[in-house]
Amino acid sequence: MMRIPPSALILGLAGLIPFLWGAATLASPALQGWSVRSLGPALTGPFVLQSYGIVILCFMSGTLWGFATRAAGAVAASGYALSTLPALWAFFMAGGNPNTAAVALLAGFIALLPLDYMFWRQRLAPQWWMRLRLILTAVVVVCLGIGVIT
Secondary structure: OOOOOHHHHHHHHHOOHHHHHHHHHHHOHHHHHHHHHHOOHHHOHHHHHHHHHHHHHHHHHHHHHHHHOOOOHHHHHHHHHHHOHHHHHHHHHOOOOHHHHHHHHHHHHHHHHHHHHHHHHOOOOOOOHHHHHHHHHHHHHHHHHHHHHO
């Protein structure tokens, strides 16, 4: 695997901020209180984890769709079909109660890794893709795990 381009790494890490914020506000009652008062409940704790997790699973569907455009025939068709799964999972499984949504999102992000790997193995994703995805997914899983246990 080649080195992750700095811009992709920086933007990927910046994309973790809402997950980290949601987990931090769950782990710290004082921070949670400040966040609710200052930012509102939608940007605090389980609600930010849920809404942002749904957004990112949908974003990942679009990313995988883009990779599928680099293929042809049956590989492209299966890539397009599989790329819809993260968004469909988010739509059907991660709505409603934030506590059950955290479990569904956790499962969704873990299930996304084999799809990432498949596109990477087919050389549709950049060479550095799995290195970046493993880093980002590890942080997301920890943050959502905090959402599940608190």
